[in-house]
Amino acid sequence: MTKYQDFLKNITECPFCENRKKVIFESKESFLTYALWPYHAHHLLIVPKRHVESLSELTEEEKGDIDFMQEKALEILKKLGYANITHMVREGKDNKAINHVHFHTIPNIRIGDLDHYGQERMELTEEGIQKTIKDIQKFL
Ligand SMILES: [Zn+2]
Known part of the structure; x- marks a missing residue:
């Protein structure tokens, strides 16, 4: 059985540009497809037709x-009976x-109780809240 990491190593061309057979539904600028390596059944992907790397490169249209x-x-996932749906877009070379x-639309995944390091998630302290706000506001 192929592992996901092996699958990725064998990619030579952008699968979203090269393989339009996977399109389930399309609109003018994007298409809906399924995740080949899903987190959950009915894990869907929305892909802009134009090959761009980042959310920030997309036009308003x-x-x-x-x-x-x-x-x-x-709407489709709700009709399939799912009540919990996660929308997600990831950025950064190591994260994609x-x-x-x-853009991922995934039913019934739980973000979970563990943080990025596999530790139990901790509530932000007052100091942590203030640092987060300060760091973000620097760039607003
Ligand atoms: Zn592409």
Whole structure:
């Protein structure tokens, strides 16, 4: 059985640009497809047709189109009986397997009780809250 990491090593061309056979539904600027390596059944992906790496490179028209598609995916998953749905987009070279930005719509995953390091998640202290706000506000 192929492992996900092996699958990634064998990718030579962008699978979202090269393999349009996977398209379930499309709009003007984006398409809806399934995750080949899902976190859960009915894990869907919304992919802009134009190959861009980051959310920040999308045009306003593409973003509007993707919003429409996310709502569409949400509606479909609700009709399938799911009540808990997560929308997710990941950024950064180490955090993305495929460098064509895509938006996940995933039913029934739980973000969970463990943090990034596998430790039990801790509530932010007052100091942590203040530092977070200060760090973010520097760039607003
Ligand atoms: Zn691509």
